[in-house]
Amino acid sequence: MLSVTNLDVAVNGGMILNELNLEVQAGEVHAIMGPNGSGKSTFANVLAGHPGYEVTAGSVIYEGQDLLQMDPEERARRGVFLAFQYPVEIPGVSNVYLLKAAVNEIRKHRGESELDAVKFLKLVREKLKLVDMKEEFLHRAINEGFSGGEKKRNEIFQMAMLEPKLAILDETDSGLDIDALKVVAQGVNELRDSSRSIVMVTHYQRLLDYIVPDYVHVLAGGRVVKSGGKELALELEEHGYGWIEGQTAELLETRA
Amino acid sequence: MNIAASNADAADYVAAQQIAAGALPAAGTPWLDASRDKAKVILADVGLPTTRLEDWKYTNTRSITRTKFDPVLRSESWSETAVIEQLKVPELKSHRLVFADGIFVSELSSDADLPRGVRVMSMAQLLQSEPEYLKSALGSALPESPHGFTAMNSSFISDGAFVEIGAEVMLDKPIELLFVSACSGKDRLGLPRNLVLCRSGSSATVVERYLSATKSRSLTNVVTEVVLDDSASLNHYRVVDESADSFHVGGLFVQQDQSSRLDACSVVVGGGLVRNDVLVNLNAPGAAVDLTGLYLGRGRSHIDNHTHVVHHTPDGTSREHYKGILDDRSRAVFHGRITVESGAQQTDSEQSNHNLLLSRDAEVDTKPQLEIYADDVKCAHGVTVGQLDDKAVFYLRARGVGEDEARKMLTLAFAADVLAKIEQPALKGYLERCVSDLLSSITHTS
Numbered sequence A: 001m002l003s004v005t006n007l008d009v010a011v012n013g014g015m016i017l018n019e020l021n022l023e024v025q026a027g028e029v030h031a032i033m034g035p036n037g038s039g040k041s042t043f044a045n046v047l048a049g050h051p052g053y054e055v056t057a058g059s060v061i062y063e064g065q066d067l068l069q070m071d072p073e074e075r076a077r078r079g080v081f082l083a084f085q086y087p088v089e090i091p092g093v094s095n096v097y098l099l100k101a102a103v104n105e106i107r108k109h110r111g112e113s114e115l116d117a118v119k120f121l122k123l124v125r126e127k128l129k130l131v132d133m134k135e136e137f138l139h140r141a142i143n144e145g146f147s148g149g150e151k152k153r154n155e156i157f158q159m160a161m162l163e164p165k166l167a168i169l170d171e172t173d174s175g176l177d178i179d180a181l182k183v184v185a186q187g188v189n190e191l192r193d194s195s196r197s198i199v200m201v202t203h204y205q206r207l208l209d210y211i212v213p214d215y216v217h218v219l220a221g222g223r224v225v226k227s228g229g230k231e232l233a234l235e236l237e238e239h240g241y242g243w244i245e246g247q248t249a250e251l252l253e254t255r256a
Numbered sequence B: 001m002n003i004a005a006s007n008a009d010a011a012d013y014v015a016a017q018q019i020a021a022g023a024l025p026a027a028g029t030p031w032l033d034a035s036r037d038k039a040k041v042i043l044a045d046v047g048l049p050t051t052r053l054e055d056w057k058y059t060n061t062r063s064i065t066r067t068k069f070d071p072v073l074r075s076e077s078w079s080e081t082a083v084i085e086q087l088k089v090p091e092l093k094s095h096r097l098v099f100a101d102g103i104f105v106s107e108l109s110s111d112a113d114l115p116r117g118v119r120v121m122s123m124a125q126l127l128q129s130e131p132e133y134l135k136s137a138l139g140s141a142l143p144e145s146p147h148g149f150t151a152m153n154s155s156f157i158s159d160g161a162f163v164e165i166g167a168e169v170m171l172d173k174p175i176e177l178l179f180v181s182a183c184s185g186k187d188r189l190g191l192p193r194n195l196v197l198c199r200s201g202s203s204a205t206v207v208e209r210y211l212s213a214t215k216s217r218s219l220t221n222v223v224t225e226v227v228l229d230d231s232a233s234l235n236h237y238r239v240v241d242e243s244a245d246s247f248h249v250g251g252l253f254v255q256q257d258q259s260s261r262l263d264a265c266s267v268v269v270g271g272g273l274v275r276n277d278v279l280v281n282l283n284a285p286g287a288a289v290d291l292t293g294l295y296l297g298r299g300r301s302h303i304d305n306h307t308h309v310v311h312h313t314p315d316g317t318s319r320e321h322y323k324g325i326l327d328d329r330s331r332a333v334f335h336g337r338i339t340v341e342s343g344a345q346q347t348d349s350e351q352s353n354h355n356l357l358l359s360r361d362a363e364v365d366t367k368p369q370l371e372i373y374a375d376d377v378k379c380a381h382g383v384t385v386g387q388l389d390d391k392a393v394f395y396l397r398a399r400g401v402g403e404d405e406a407r408k409m410l411t412l413a414f415a416a417d418v419l420a421k422i423e424q425p426a427l428k429g430y431l432e433r434c435v436s437d438l439l440s441s442i443t444h445t446s
């Protein structure tokens, strides 16, 4: 599904990701953990095609194709979805307007016809229920005046509507109370099947109680410093990121 | 010297007025002759504005003054039904008057079934039949020192629309005044003069639309005066959508009595050079005015909005929100002046002007100007000039929306709150289409 090899990324001339490697097969859930500033959002944004980041080396292959060559919209149409850490507010554009445009762009890309109003509404209602949101919410401007939790829920709602093949969740769990966290987890678990993959960026082990990952990777200083199974998250929880940073220092020393 | 040059620019029009004066509608009526004559003297005196004037600093009229426009003062039997059909707003049910280069075309107008107490008719006809009826109102809302174009309009007063809404009449159906320019050949000058009288307790909607019949160069120099008696309310729309080779200088001058309310919306979507002057006098307690504006510049168009709201008395409310979207090499000017006189305590005033620049070559000069002589007032104003939010563009693209489409969506969204205030659904639909048609020509990828 996704194959990231020796990826180097710079922003404004500063290196943020260094030789990052990641292999994600269809049906897998990967958790990426790491301290603040370790490059998690950078990685997520690069996968989505954010024009502000410069890939200076390495490759990203998605479904056999060079992902880095594609515009953000093409990635989205081919099934890549990023749930943003900080979703932007867009006054004047309603949620439903964007959803309709997005659903139809994706359908068009697949050679399908536009969804008619009745079918679209049916789909919308079904997914709203999944994330426990009211219908009136559809007509509000995108994220405008939403609480932090509502913004995150909206990301999951959009994800549920668009049914991506590769979903990247950037700290979707941060700032959520336990009920909202369960809703988000349910949205993600609903999507989970053998043909889809999920890359979950999170700071806390808590989310992983509800969405159990197949693999956990620890990012520090822009590279994956440790990978393992779900038990790695528990170890992290127990020892804190200091433990990893200590290990990284050792690792770098032995290399040098 | 510039002053001399501007006088020279005016001289042709002064001469044309002298030749035409004796044949203008109701010529020989002493007060009217005197009023036209006075305006002509002012025109000769102040000339056409140049950039040396503070109020014209950013708007060079050279493109207008280098052509000698030919005033259209009487009917030239223009009656292109097909053109009118094309310019009509679908679904808009209105009482419609049509003017060709400023002159009323009765065959194309539909002013039947007006309720009692409402008069909607040609200014020329009223001048001829009942000049005395206009004596006190005509010219009563003009600025004290009009600029040359306004003086020119007053010196020629010949035709336009007269609208009177009788006391306590609630008129639901909008009155639509359709001004079609460039009807009869090149370099024609239309000089419509409109008067809207809203008697006490009445309520009505007046829509002025300015469109071009052909792509020929033309100049429209219009003055609309509005008088709102106590507790009257008026929704006023002015849409300028003339061709890129046209020039448009428009005045909207308003007197408001106690507890009256004006909602005026100005939308400029087309025209080579457009200058709008708005002056609203709040003359008695409790008067309220809400001015909204939207201007869309593309190509090399130049759009200048000069507005002035004067609070003369206490408890007045003024709201003013203008937004501009500028593409290509277009240029806009916004000057929003608010005066709060010393007696005008408890004034509540709010003003904003937000501009969206879609191209690096587009430019805007915006200037709010508050003059406050009272101490117990609430006045707020804000001005912004910016580009589309890159984060928002990326967000939409990350959902599968193409870049051009994303930019268009965000640009429309920028204009959304202005359009949202328009109550007439047919009119709203029309203006939304004007905006989105214009935006479909936008294909920037920064």
Ligand SMILES: Nc1ncnc2c1ncn2[C@@H]1O[C@H](COP(=O)(O)OP(=O)(O)O)[C@@H](O)[C@H]1O
Pocket (backbone or CB within 6 Å): A011, A012, A016, A034, A035, A036, A037, A038, A039, A040, A041, A042, A043, A052
């Ligand atoms: N647009 C940017 N300009 C400059 N520095 C940036 C930018 N985005 C991220 N960074 C820097 O890159 C590093 C990684 O940031 P980020 O990817 O947001 O980390 P995380 O999501 O793991 O907290 C930080 O040091 C941050 O300051």
Ligand SMILES: [Mg+2]
Pocket (backbone or CB within 6 Å): A040, A041, A042, A085, A171
């Ligand atoms: Mg982050």
